Amino acid sequence: MKITFNLNGKGMELDVDPMSLALDVIRGLSLTGTKEGCGVGVCGACTIMVNGSPVSSCICLVGTLSDKDVWTIEGLAEKMPELIDSFVEKEGMQCGICTPGQIVAAAAIDSVGASSPEDIKKYMAGNLCRCTGYQTILSAVEEYVAIN
């Protein structure tokens, strides 16, 4: 079945089973910055941005993306260099496997308008990190929110 949507700012038409997972379809396009972690929508490593909101692509059927505006880390890295810079400068990462998901989630923070440190914490709670203890990730997101 043909599905059309915008992916990283470009129109995309794919002939896929609409019941496929968005995660698998996106990774199949060599966009491997979107990671598979828990596979059940808990860890956030697979986060993509759909119409401005963060979505766990591991529990998202690709058919639901029809006519939507979809961004992955690869597209956001070009579109929002200041957000990447915040994570790089604050070293909001160690092993890096959760990092794309953290950054995509942060990119979609306007969807809820979180701005205080407490709001940011609550908003980012859907993205697990086992390495850093979260402090540098929070600093990165806080800096990005402050700049914007």
Next chain:
Amino acid sequence: MSERRIDAVAKATGASKYTADVVLEGMAYAAVKRSDFPSALIENIDTSIAEKMEGVLGVFTAKDLPVKTNLYGRRVFDVPILADGRVRRVGDPIAAVVGTSREIAEAAAELIEIDYKELPAVTTAREAIKSGAPLVHERPWEYDGAVVTPDSGSNIQSIDTHGSLEASEAALRNAVHIVDEIYTTPGDHQGYIEPQSCVVDYQNDGTLTVWATNKSPYRLRDVLATVFSLDPKKIEVMPTILGGDFGGKGAPGDAPLCTALSMLMKRPIKMTLRYGEDLLSTDGRHGSEIRVRLGIDGEGKLLGGIMEALLDGGAYAGFKPVPTVNLHGIVDAAIAYRIPEFFVESKIVYTNNQPKGHMRAPGSPQAAFAFESAIDELGRRSGMGPVKIREVNLLSDGDVNPYGDTWIEHRGKEVLALATSQPNNLQVPKGWLYGEGVAVYARSMAAVPKTSLRLRRGQGGKIIAEVPIPENGAGGQTVVREMLRSGLGLSADQVEVKQVSTSLLPTDAGVGGSRVSLGVTVAVANAIKLWKQLPADQDLVEVTTTEGSDGPSGAYSVQLARVAVDPATGQLKVLEIISAVDVAEIVNEKAHQMQIDGGTVMGFGFAVMEDLLEDDGRVWALSMGDFKIPNVADIPTLTTVLLRGGRGVGPNNIKAVGELTNCPTAAAIANAVADATGARLRKLPIKAEAIYWAMKEGNAR
């Protein structure tokens, strides 16, 4: 150090390639059918339906494997690649399917029909050591690398001891105050976000190329060489990035199985675990039951101690890499204290549960929870209080620890004073009980590990450093760059650090034991020396460190937990954890701080939430929805205070940090709960219900 970490941009933009991102031409996908029973004979395997499924390329069982031995391991070779006639745990792989996609292979694996004859299972360590208990392995002493004998007792994987039981018992008889309690901890999982994965490509000329979520590429190469009778020189373990490790990625994982499948299918094979499979089938932290007896004299001085630990090793011993096949963190439990007589026994047993391996400071989180809870109880019962009893008994410079070592310095008391003197700006919820608890941890500094390193001249005055180990996130490669930059007077962009495959450097011991920075600093310092003397017409130096030690030395961390408990429900809020840490020089401040914070959060998870929920021979926490690790909203305020100026080891005068802060946290929290409520929680994880009932059942204040 201001330069950012070497891998920051690639990781932040999604460009970094992990094992699961590797795609090879002609690659097929593997999945396995796993055992449904903790202990059973396999009477029949019917693969006929699976074989007929469209897209299935092959289905294989143990009899098909092209191996010298169907067994592998890190030290003890007792883990079957595919179960042969018998399963010993839920999750044992029985048959492997190769398909044109991962989904096809997984679906076909579920179509394999197994006829089992169930056998009695032992599903707790306590049951396993009873005489007449069902045997998980009939003759475990016959495995390569086994440390047990026919006389070791039933279901024993290993027993490690230190000290004299008789002398310690005699010492305790003279004690004025005694504590004698049992502490238990559950099976845990490393909780890395990247599930285990491997890609293996075997070619007809006998070369084997391996990408794997593995932190010890040289050891993986050697295990594969042994299992498949291959020349190690023909095996290439390729560079990769690890998406978290914490001890879980030292084992060969599914690389032996995928090697066999690649040989059989004559094409590259990829296998990536679903997270639930990873929780079920890999090698987490041993659950423990630890009895601690401690006694003090009238002045509060420790006279003796006895610690008996019983650990659930699960169905295989093969995930423990050390010669003792034990966890040295258990035996080392009293390392910070002056105790004239101390006996410790660490008994690890086979059960029909998930096999357990190494997780961040193997044995120490369990041992520190038990020991630091017990000494706290003794401090409170004797009237000394929890801080005073530690002040009186922590080692001072020149003291000999219970293992006969004299470290070059002991800063435990200073670190304790730092932890207990921090300001308190917390808001305690109205009507809640407030408490503080402290816990001490110390570990000896790892000896210099075997590692190697090569420097080459690159283009435009650049230096390329080739290293043998994958970046696991802790920042080892950035440490290499920073040392070369400062040692050779270069700018950051004039130094390139890259991991190379296993044929290109002589050796490495792998990531682990808080030793990476030390090994790397020794190797880089040696390389810099040689590089400076290098004749202009040459462009290469190669160094290999030899195992050795600068010590004996060690580092301390003391944590103070500040908690609030709702007296109506037992709900626990850990408000703040103060980590006071003993440091010498710090090579990379940010990376060092992240090791402290990440460790503390992992210790917090161990204390209050993580549990594989192993019961009746099954892991019940089979997704991250059930196996909870801390998220950013769960965690307390993290405060770090560094006691600088310590005497470290190696050319950069450093102290290891990676395993310092995840160990004392659980005891600090349990001690704080006792302080707040009077209720003593001796079982992890500490949940509201347990606090509620402990308060209700009479020992509350």
